[in-house]
Amino acid sequence: MSVHVQPGARTEGPAGLHDGRLRLRVAAIAEDGRANDRVVELVAELFGSRRADVRIVSGASSRRKDVALDGLALDAAAARLDALLAEARA
Numbered sequence: 109m110s111v112h113v114q115p116g117a118r119t120e121g122p123a124g125l126h127d128g129r130l131r132l133r134v135a136a137i138a139e140d141g142r143a144n145d146r147v148v149e150l151v152a153e154l155f156g157s158r159r160a161d162v163r164i165v166s167g168a169s170s171r172r173k174d175v176a177l178d179g180l181a182l183d184a185a186a187a188r189l190d191a192l193l194a195e196a197r198a
Contacts, residue, residue: 109189111151113171115143120150122192129172130189131196144168151175155188 112126117133124131136146144164152159157180167173177185 109151109175109177109185111147111173111175113138113143113147113173115171120146122154122196124193124196127172130192141168144173147173147175151177154192155180155185 110129112129112131114123114131114133115136115138117135120133120135122130123133132147132150134143134146134150136142148162148164149159151157152162155162155177157177161178161180163176163178165174165176
């Protein structure tokens with residue numbers, strides 16, 4: 109899954125799309141990997157996965173990241189992503 113991370117945000121969670129990527133707001137600052145750790149935790153929470161099943165596969169030092177979700181069927185992940193985007197629009 110492709111995400112665009114906004115570190116240091118006042119509120120956390122999905123915030124729609126940014127350049128075709130899921131925009132995620134995290135309160136953690138982008139220092140010493142804190143924002144990346146929070147991205148992993150937040151994605152696990154949002155998709156009902158274990159933290160160990162979520163990993164950043166590219167973009168660790170960028171706002172644009174690719175995140176892998178292990179153990180989640182593609183159709184279930186797509187349905188959850190659609191629901192998150194609908195919530196962000198509301």
